Amino acid sequence: MKKIFFIYILLGIGMTACTKDYLQRLPESAVRPEDSFKTEKDLALFTKSFYDALPSAEGVYNESVDNIVKTTLDDELTGKRQVPISGGGWTWTNLRNINYFLENCFNTVPEAAAAPYAAEARFFRAYFYFDKLKRFGDVPWYDKVIDKDDEEQLKKPRDPRALIVDNIIADLDYAIKYLPFEKKDSNTERATKWTALALKSRVALFEGTFRKYHTEFNLPGANGLLEIAADAALEVIKSGQYSIYNGAGTNSYGALFNSVNSIPSEIILARKFSDALQIWHNVNYYTITASYGKPGLDKNLVDSYLMNDGSRFTDKPNYRTMTFKEEVQNRDPRLSQTIRTPGYKRIGGAAPVAPSFGNSVTGYQLIKFVGDVKYDNFNRSENDMPIFRYAEVLLNYAEAKAELGKLNQSDLDMSIKLLRDRVGMPNMNMEQANLKPDPFLEEDYKNVSGNLKGVILEIRRERRIELVMESFRWDDILRWKSGKLVTRQFKGMYFPGTGKFDLDNDGKDDIWIYEGEKPTAPGVQLLKLGSEISLEFGNSGNVIVNPLIKKVFDENKDYLYPIPVQELQLNTNLKQNPGWGN
Known part of the structure; x- marks a missing residue:
């Protein structure tokens, strides 16, 4: 019976997109809490399933906004988002599982033993609703499993944003009180009090600044939320439980992310990957092939990095026309631990390697999270992902x-x-x-x-x-x-004209930007101007990415996502977000 129950929970069998199904109870014959919540082990097994809601590895590193530029653009950047028929993030199965657990976890297990697991569930309910808040703003708040005949709850209107935030913080306060205080030295896979405080600071900072800058919504209480954010962060700081990793000297920033196992002195919660467990992700392949749109840092972000003496790179009079070799000299060391720069060697590789325009559309090729060359095959990376x-x-x-x-x-x-x-x-x-x-x-x-x-x-x-x-x-x-x-126009490296260029300062040409007939140059990447590479001023300037694709952001609607059509039809008490129609 237990095995059947947990398969139902993990796979969400019987759940559909409509509110009436995904919030109601599963059939009594399939789910019997008296059989499934008998022991503390049962509670531990059930709560483990909540961690599936954490972002995938690609959900962490594939940051394709204005930091990471690719050959394709997400709909959020082109104004092509449509009101979906269904789905679109308006899914509630995870919430139903959390609420079901909270209704039953104290039935048999003593309160003192069950409370930490209830705290874990409430942490994930806060995490769930924070995602909904960011996406939709006002949403219905449900803190219990809804009966299939409870039309009032199934068709309730959206609750105010302020109530959602207050309830998120209340859930996190419970989690802070009852989640384990001590973190296990090598375990970054389960939530603790400190994870809940970190999420509380994240939520309150998001909402406090959202209310401060989005005056069009007339939302009070920004300063109170900013105080909550600062206080939650300060409690973590003063606890002494965590520190900034410095074990690899000035290369510690990069080492933190390409370490196979997450480093618990700094990582508060991570998603585990393991070759032994056959759980992998794709970050190496993502950065060294053209299969994922040739991701690369945008020029604006590269320009944002300070000089290593703390002065501004953009205060230099010629910063816009520096070649790659010039612009990366004497910069904030995090730049050379995020992209390939002269002298970069792969982990497990023998010789320095230059940036490749074949794998990076801007030329600023990513190395953050990139591990040993042995992980270069499709979906073989196993380093943990920080949450x-x-x-x-x-x-x-x-x-x-x-x-x-x-x-x-x-x-x-x-x-x-x-x-x-x-x-x-x-x-x-x-x-x-x-x-x-x-x-x-x-x-x-x-x-x-x-x-x-x-x-x-x-x-x-x-x-x-x-x-x-x-x-x-x-x-x-x-x-x-x-x-x-x-x-804004996304850009890459600057080139003063066509010709051959040494990108890694080893005295050998790495790319050749040419016009007319294709030249012959073994070991050199050949890029035809106008078709394989575009420059800002025709035959000189910064690399221009997607020059023919217009980017659009509608200030009147694009800060929130639309509610799916099907949900508005099923529940006429739901109102669409501003600018997305009725």
């Missing part, structure tokens, strides 16, 4: 304090400084940042103002660089009301 890490908590703290107008230098010293120390960079100086805000960043974030404008911009720079390829950028753009960033 929560301490660096994010530090960034959340600094940003929340800055947005509140309460940041001081000591706050930066206990947060941003730790990230800079890892790579041997000078700390952020609050006075200097505010005295002369960076015009490059001001152009990107025109709605930032106030006495702390400069340091807010610098924290955003730090966040973008530190967390690149970790699936934060889209959410950040949405909450900062910066959707227009995705409409």
Whole structure:
């Protein structure tokens, strides 16, 4: 009976897209809580299934917004999103499983033993609803399994955004109270009190800044949420449970991500992958082949990296026309641990390798998360994927304090400084940042103002660089009301003209941009101007990506997703999001 029950839970048998089915109970003959929640082991087995809701590896590293550029563009960037007939993220099976567990976990197991598992379930209910909040805004709140005949609940309207946020935080407070306090030294696969605090800081920062910058929604309480974000992050900081990994010297940033096993001093929660367990992902193949749209960093992000002395790269008068070899010299070391730069060697490889335009449309070829060459075959990578890490908590703290107008230098010293120390960079100086805000960043974030404008911009720079390829950028753009960033022209390396170019500074040509008849050059990548590569000014300038595809972001509707047509028909009390029709 137990085996049948857990197959139902894990596969969601009997669930359909319509509300009436996916929120009601499974047949009594199939699910008997008195048989399935007898022991603490039963609770542990059931809650383990909740972790399937965490992002896939591709959901972490495939950050195709304005950080990672590919030959194809997502509909979010081209304005081609349509109101779906069904699906579209309006799915509730995971919530039904969580609520079913919460209704039954205390039936037989003593309260003290069951409480940590209930806390785990409430953590995942908060995680579930945070995803719905970001996507749709107002959504119906359900904290119990709905009976098939309960028409009032099945056809209830959307609950206000404020109620959803309050309930998310209440669930996280319960999780913080009852989840395990001590983290096991090598286990980053199960949620603890600290995971719940990290999620609380993430949720409150998202919602606090969303309310601050999206004045069109008239949502009060931004500062209260920013206080919650700062306090939750500070509790993690003061606990001493985590630290910034420095075990590989100034190369520790890159080593953190290509380590096969997640490093528990910094990683708070990770998705486990293992060759022994035959659980793999595809990050090596993603970055070294053309199969996934030739992903590469965008020029704007590359320009955002500071010099290694803390000065601004974009303050240099000729920064726009530097060749690749010139622009990557003496930069923030995280750049050379995120993309291929001169001297880069693959793990398990013998010789340095240059960036390849065959695998990266911008030329800024990704190496973050890329492991040993032995993992290069399709779907063979086994390094764990971080879902929560301490660096994010530090960034959340600094940003929340800055947005509140309460940041001081000591706050930066206990947060941003730790990230800079890892790579041997000078700390952020609050006075200097505010005295002369960076015009490059001001152009990107025109709605930032106030006495702390400069340091807010610098924290955003730090966040973008530190967390690149970790699936934060889209959410950040949405909450900062910066959707227009995705409409700018995506660019790659600068080339002064056609001809041969040595990209890795080894004295040998790596690419040849040519016009007319194809030349012969063994070992050199040949790129025909106009068909295989496009330059901004015709025969010179930055590489232009997707020059014929128009990018569109509608400020009146694109900060939220549409509710599927079928759901609006099934429940006439649901109202469509603004700009998406009736």
